[in-house]
Amino acid sequence: MQPVEATSPETDPTTMHDDGASSLAALTAFDRCDSAGCTAAAYVRARLSSGLELVFCAHHGHELIPALAGQGASIRDDSHTLIENRSIGA
Numbered sequence: 078m079q080p081v082e083a084t085s086p087e088t089d090p091t092t093m094h095d096d097g098a099s100s101l102a103a104l105t106a107f108d109r110c111d112s113a114g115c116t117a118a119a120y121v122r123a124r125l126s127s128g129l130e131l132v133f134c135a136h137h138g139h140e141l142i143p144a145l146a147g148q149g150a151s152i153r154d155d156s157h158t159l160i161e162n163r164s165i166g167a
């Protein structure tokens with residue numbers, strides 16, 4: 078006879094160490110890069126520790142993610158959908 082496990086196997090450890098990035102809304106076609114002078118479609122959303130949210134195109138997002146993350150911002154990077162959309166449309 079084995080003792081009943083106290084810990085539930087349904088507890089997903091990947092949700093436990095989530096830093097909040099998954100709570101950021103997905104980027105849509107209406108989101109445009111917040112970088113000055115850039116009007117490209119946004120694929121990266123960042124929530125600063127102050128609560129302010131910014132969106133960036135893949136180019137500016139990848140440029141700024143290291144700095145934003147270093148300041149404690151939560152990052153959602155949807156730039157991989159660039160490639161997915163392209164293959165779906167092909």
Ligand SMILES: [Zn+2]
Pocket residue numbers: 110111112115116117133134135136137138
């Ligand atoms: Zn941009």
